[in-house]
Amino acid sequence: MSDTPAARLQELFDGHRLTPTQRRIAHSMVRSAATVPFMSSVELAELAGVSQPSVTRFAVALGFDGYPALRRHLRDAAPEGADRPSELNEYQQAVAGELENLRRLSEVLADPTPVTEAGKLLAASDPLPVLGLRAAASQAYGFAYFAAKVHPDVRLLDEGGTMLTDRVDAAVRAGASALLCFALPRHPREVVDALAHARARGLTVVTVADSAFAPVARHSDLLLPAAVGTGLAFDTACGPMLLGRVLLEAMCDHLPDAQARLEEFDAGAAARGLFVE
Numbered sequence: 001m002s003d004t005p006a007a008r009l010q011e012l013f014d015g016h017r018l019t020p021t022q023r024r025i026a027h028s029m030v031r032s033a034a035t036v037p038f039m040s041s042v043e044l045a046e047l048a049g050v051s052q053p054s055v056t057r058f059a060v061a062l063g064f065d066g067y068p069a070l071r072r073h074l075r076d077a078a079p080e081g082a083d084r085p086s087e088l089n090e091y092q093q094a095v096a097g098e099l100e101n102l103r104r105l106s107e108v109l110a111d112p113t114p115v116t117e118a119g120k121l122l123a124a125s126d127p128l129p130v131l132g133l134r135a136a137a138s139q140a141y142g143f144a145y146f147a148a149k150v151h152p153d154v155r156l157l158d159e160g161g162t163m164l165t166d167r168v169d170a171a172v173r174a175g176a177s178a179l180l181c182f183a184l185p186r187h188p189r190e191v192v193d194a195l196a197h198a199r200a201r202g203l204t205v206v207t208v209a210d211s212a213f214a215p216v217a218r219h220s221d222l223l224l225p226a227a228v229g230t231g232l233a234f235d236t237a238c239g240p241m242l243l244g245r246v247l248l249e250a251m252c253d254h255l256p257d258a259q260a261r262l263e264e265f266d267a268g269a270a271a272r273g274l275f276v277e
Helices: 005-013 020-031 041-048 052-061 067-077 090-108 113-124 134-147 163-173 189-200 215-219 238-253 258-272
Strands: 128-131 154-157 178-183 204-209 222-225
Touching: 005 020, 005 067, 005 090, 020 041, 020 052, 041 052, 041 067, 052 067, 090 238, 113 178, 113 204, 113 222, 113 238, 128 134, 128 163, 128 189, 134 154, 134 178, 134 238, 154 163, 163 189, 178 189, 178 215, 178 238, 189 204, 189 215, 204 215, 204 238
Parallel strands: 128 154, 128 178, 178 204, 204 222
Antiparallel strands: none
């Protein structure tokens, strides 16, 4: 098990049946893993958007006498001097947080099996619907843009509304077997509903989410977590973006004509003078 703050928290939560409110607290703790050992129960409650008694009950559910005992455990578990507030300014702290997220992602990818399986599922789906709404729309667009260069039929689903279900249904009728979803906070209810519908129609759902505790988890067949940065007014998503590119690589490994398609695109782009060298 990794000795990063988030990994220590994940290990602590493993094996516990948590209520939705408790999963929300756990999710918030993972997202702010470096600073949680120094938060009061009131501060954690505000971070998670729950009541202070809920934080106390959460600590008890994990086997502690109360929140102070949980916080003491987290402080004692950390290496000496690690993860304490630094002298970095807020912008540097945001960058440092993303570096920590990327280190964590690297450790998760030490076992490539889930990504390899996801790449195989995505390559086999023709067409391949790619879903991402609101904050996750750019992640879905980026994946779909590059995937279309190697996959015969990629369908970007980046707008909600009543047509979303229709477009999922159309992909199923055309032969889709899997759907890729990018899900980032705050999680739109439409995404959760769309994934539930997709699974009901027989699609295998592969999801890139900010946490294993994300609301989309229960509607995903294969969830690949990549934390977002929370140090600025708006979340940063370097981890999910990189994981999306890793998935593209894994998908290419299962598309025998991927290289030929890329070479065909490059030749066409050169003939058209598409890019400035």
